[in-house]
Amino acid sequence: MSRFWNMLSALLVLSATAALADTEAPVNGAWQNMRGHLYGTRDIGEMGDELMSIEAPASTPDPAATPIVVRFGKDLAGKVKQVRVIIDNNPSPLATTMNLEAGLPVDEIDLRVRIDRFTSVRAIAETRDGHLEMRSAWVNASGGCSAPPSAAQGGTLGEIRFRPSSDESALQISIRHPNNSGFQIDPRSGDPIPPHFISRIRLLANGQTVLDAETGISLSENPTLRIATRGPLPASLTVEATDIPSQALYSATWNGPGSAHP
Amino acid sequence: MYCGQQRRLGWHTALAALAALSCALPAHTAADFPVAEVAPGVFVHLGKPLALEAAGHDDIANLGFIIGSRCVAVIDTGGSVRIGRALRGAIRARTTLPVCYVINTHVHVDHVLGNAAFQAPATRFIGHAQLAAALSQSREFFLKNYAGDLDAPPGPQQIIGPDTMVAIDTDLELDLGARHLHLRAWPKAHTDSDLTVFDDSTATLWTGDLLFVQRTPALDGSIKGWLAALERMSAVPAKHVVPGHGPPSGDLPAALEPQRRYLQALLVGLRQEIADGKPLQAAIREINPEHSGWLLWDETHPRNVARVYQELEWE
Numbered sequence: 001m002s003r004f005w006n007m008l009s010a011l012l013v014l015s016a017t018a019a020l021a022d023t024e025a026p027v028n029g030a031w032q033n034m035r036g037h038l039y040g041t042r043d044i045g046e047m048g049d050e051l052m053s054i055e056a057p058a059s060t061p062d063p064a065a066t067p068i069v070v071r072f073g074k075d076l077a078g079k080v081k082q083v084r085v086i087i088d089n090n091p092s093p094l095a096t097t098m099n100l101e102a103g104l105p106v107d108e109i110d111l112r113v114r115i116d117r118f119t120s121v122r123a124i125a126e127t128r129d130g131h132l133e134m135r136s137a138w139v140n141a142s143g144g145c146s147a148p149p150s151a152a153q154g155g156t157l158g159e160i161r162f163r164p165s166s167d168e169s170a171l172q173i174s175i176r177h178p179n180n181s182g183f184q185i186d187p188r189s190g191d192p193i194p195p196h197f198i199s200r201i202r203l204l205a206n207g208q209t210v211l212d213a214e215t216g217i218s219l220s221e222n223p224t225l226r227i228a229t230r231g232p233l234p235a236s237l238t239v240e241a242t243d244i245p246s247q248a249l250y251s252a253t254w255n256g257p258g259s260a261h262p
Numbered sequence: 263m264y265c266g267q268q269r270r271l272g273w274h275t276a277l278a279a280l281a282a283l284s285c286a287l288p289a290h291t292a293a294d295f296p297v298a299e300v301a302p303g304v305f306v307h308l309g310k311p312l313a314l315e316a317a318g319h320d321d322i323a324n325l326g327f328i329i330g331s332r333c334v335a336v337i338d339t340g341g342s343v344r345i346g347r348a349l350r351g352a353i354r355a356r357t358t359l360p361v362c363y364v365i366n367t368h369v370h371v372d373h374v375l376g377n378a379a380f381q382a383p384a385t386r387f388i389g390h391a392q393l394a395a396a397l398s399q400s401r402e403f404f405l406k407n408y409a410g411d412l413d414a415p416p417g418p419q420q421i422i423g424p425d426t427m428v429a430i431d432t433d434l435e436l437d438l439g440a441r442h443l444h445l446r447a448w449p450k451a452h453t454d455s456d457l458t459v460f461d462d463s464t465a466t467l468w469t470g471d472l473l474f475v476q477r478t479p480a481l482d483g484s485i486k487g488w489l490a491a492l493e494r495m496s497a498v499p500a501k502h503v504v505p506g507h508g509p510p511s512g513d514l515p516a517a518l519e520p521q522r523r524y525l526q527a528l529l530v531g532l533r534q535e536i537a538d539g540k541p542l543q544a545a546i547r548e549i550n551p552e553h554s555g556w557l558l559w560d561e562t563h564p565r566n567v568a569r570v571y572q573e574l575e576w577e
Contacts, residue, residue, distance in 0.1 A: 055543065061564035065572055067543040110541050142407065148399045151450065151484045151573040161575070165539040172541060174575060185402065187395030222572065226541050 029088025029120060038084070044124065044132040051076050054123050056137040063115050063144030065220035070109045070123040076133070077230055078105030082126045085111060087218055089119035091145060091183065095218035102128070104203075104210040108170070108228035112220040114144035114181060145183040150221055153178060158250030160239055168257045170228035175201070175241050175250060181217040198223050200242040205234035233257075295348040300510050301464035301502050303329040303441070305356070307349060309372070309507055311477055311557045320345050320411050323372040324506055326468070327353050328461055330438025333362035337459055337468050338506075339376030342411035343420065346376020361385050363436055365445065366424065367470025367506065368453045369396035370482070371404055375411050377422040388434070389424035390447040390455040397423045428457060448472065451488040452481065452506075460498065467500035467514065475508025476555075478562035479521050485529050485570045492522050524556070532570045533577075545571050 035044075045051065055069040072080060081102075085095040095113050100106055115121070122136035159176040175198060182195035195217055203211040215223065223241075238253040297305040306326040312318050320341030327336045327349070334353055339346040353361065364380045366389045367373055374397070377387065390396075401418050409416040428434045428447040436443040441463035448456040452471045459468040472491055474480070481488065500514045511517045528549065535545040546567050556563070 057543075057546070057564075061546060062568035062572075065542070065568060067541065067546070069541075069543060110543070112542065143403055146402070151487075151569065152576050155576055163536070163539045163575075170539065170541075172539065176576065185399050187399045190398050222576065224542075 030090075030093035031086060031088050031120070031122060034086060034093065039124070039132060042132055044134045046134050046136075049073075049135075052123070052125055052133045052135050054121065054135040054137050056121050056139050058138060058140060060115055060139055060141045060144075063141035064147035064150065065112045066115050066139060066141065066144065068111045068113055068121060068123075070125075070135075072107045072125065074107075074230075076125065076127065077107035078102075079127045079129070080106070080125045081128045083109060084124045085113070086122050086124070087113060087115060087119055088122070090114070090116050090218050091181075092217050094216070096213050096215050098211060098213040101208070101210045101212075103208075104205070104227075104234065105229050105231050106211070106227050107230050108226075110172070110224070110226035110228075112224045113218050114147070114220055115139050115141035116145040116183075117142055145181045145217070146185065148184060148187070149178060152222060158241070158243065158248065160241070160250060160252035162237075162252075162254040164233070164254075164257060165228070168233060169230075170226060171233055171237065171254065172224060172226040173201075173203075173239050173254075174222055174224045175239075176222055177241075177243070177250075179217065179219050179221050179223050183217075195244070197244055198241050199244040200240075201225055202240045203227075204238040204240070205236065210234065210237075295345075295352055297326065297349075297352045300504065301461070301466045304461060304464055304466050304502070304504075305329070305352070306504050306510060307352065308509065311507070313558055313561050314372070320372070320375065320408075322507065323370075323471075324504060324508075324510075325349055325373075325376075326504065327361075328438065328441070328443065328466075329353075329357050329359060330441045332437070332439025333360050335363040335365060335436060335438055335443055335459075336361055336380060337365045337504075338367055338373040338470070339364060339380060341372040341375050341408070343376055343378045343413050344411070346379025349376060350379050362438070363388055363443075365389070365443075365457065365459055366393060367457050367459070367468065368455045369393055369400055370453065370471065371400070371408055371411075373470070373506070375404065375408060375421070378413065378420040381422065386426050387422055387424045388426045388428065388436075388445065388457075390457045391427045391429045393427060393455040393457075394423045396453065396455045397421060448491050449487050450483040451491040452479070453483045456483070456491070458495070458498075460500070465499060465501040466504065467495075467498050467502070468504045469495065469506060471506035473503070473505040473518060474521055475505045475511070475517060476557050477507040478556040478559050479524060479566070480562050481525075481528075481566045481569050485525060485573055489522065489525050489529065492518050492525070528566060528570050529574070532567065532574050536571065536575050542568060542571050 050073045053071045060066040083098045118140050120136045124134040155176045161174045163172040180193045180196040184193045186193050197217050201213045235256045241250045297307045309322040325338045364387045412420045430447050434445040444460040446458050496515050503514045503517050504510045531549045549567050
């Protein structure tokens with residue numbers, strides 16, 4: 001009897017979830033279409049926080065700059081060759097495709113993204129031996145893609161700042177840039193502000209690429225990327241960021257611990 | 263919550279009593295829109311301490327009007343055309359003089375969406391030099407998220423911007439007959455369109471949302487600008503203070519102090535987080551100053567942290 005009731009209540013919860021999904025947000029949004037295109041029918045692991053986890057605020061404090069943290073457990077750190085971050089219900093769902101080279105054992109990646117409406121945010125990691133893992137989180141938000149510029153707008157376009165953590169296991173890289181999504185409104189003309197964004201962020205150590213990220217309009221204003229590693233950070237890191245539409249290349253080098261600014 | 267809360271003396275007690283009364287009555291009655299005369303000819307309707315998503319969210323800001331010998335000035339119109347009409351009804355219950363000015367203290371939805379209730383040939387709409395631009399950035403957002411607070415069918419023409427604007431760091435004087443209002447436009451602080459109103463005949467200062475009392479201050483402009491504005495505003499020789507949210511009082515520096523302390527703690531705490539190389543999500547977890555007592559803390563404070571972090575990381 002109690003088993004019957006358990007099943008019944010499980011069914012009720014399921015149907016309630018489905019009803020919510022119909023009215024609030026599609027269950028899988030863009031992922032439904034992108035999965036086949038990006039990963040075919042390959043198996044994707046989705047269980048447990050040991051291998052991998054994603055942290056995102058359930059209700060974002062700032063839809064235009066929502067912090068997303070992707071962490072790899074010890075079995076995955078250093079073995080990941082690619083990470084994609086997909087924001088299902090954003091106009092441009094693929095926030096980044098990030099390729100990691102061996103030699104930089106990244107175990108945490110932080111991004112700040114625009115979130116346009118209630119959505120699933122997912123990270124898919126592919127290891128060097130071809131294994132796929134995905135974790136996702138729901139984020140409630142409204143208007144991150146059309147939000148007006150923040151109080152930190154302006155400054156020197158393309159200025160790059162480095163901020164290491166106090167234990168020097170992590171480095172935050174911030175690029176001064178409006179990263180206009182194309183969905184913001186110019187208050188003077190009332191017309192949309194054209195898209196103007198960072199399309200690629202590359203990190204180099206000793207002249208070798210260690211991280212190469214395709215980015216776009218889902219990154220926040222003043223795009224920020226933070227990496228944490230198990231091993232020591234490279235003695236020096238060079239950042240190159242590409243501007244669209246100008247194709248300008250912004251570059252700066254971090255000369256290791258004790259040199260916060262280039 | 264100020265519902266049921268009794269505080270201070272004189273007209274402050276009267277306001278609290280009116281607020282308590284409003285909580286007990288059903289909607290859409292005249293008594294549901296109480297106004298109190300905080301100084302001769304200066305009338306305030308107290309907004310409710312509700313979240314922007316809550317039912318009744320169109321009535322969360324303090325609104326009011328000042329009656330001269332020639333005409334009336336309205337200061338903020340509420341978060342819906344319905345609330346704007348209720349405010350107009352409260353004015354009509356007290357005077358037959360025309361409304362010559364509608365003043366908006368800044369761009370936020372809870373202060374401007376009632377403007378449509380006051381459209382008339384002889385009524386001028388007045389705001390900060392940035393208000394028109396700020397409204398044009400917000401119109402689409404308002405229509406998408408607050409359509410139910412406009413008359414059906416909702417349309418952008420109901421979101422009325424200023425026809426007269428006040429340049430930053432300048433004053434505009436309005437003559438209501440037998441009393442003058444001094445409007446001041448501030449540099450970016452709570453928002454980029456903050457305007458205060460000083461009534462010289464009663465020394466009443468309407469701060470708009472440059473001052474939150476009891477309700478957690480919400481930052482949509484600049485932390486450094488806001489702290490600078492508070493410093494300058496504390497010198498205004500006000501005998502009565504009407505904040506954007508929360509109960510009015512008679513002591514301006516004392517009314518400003520809790521908010522100043524909160525903003526100062528944000529500034530100091532986040533500068534340290536940034537200097538220590540802490541990421542945004544860590545700062546949101548760790549910066550939790552003085553939360554006891556502020557209303558709507560969880561809805562407001564984390565967003566402030568995110569905003570301030572982003573402002574300060576480029577210092």
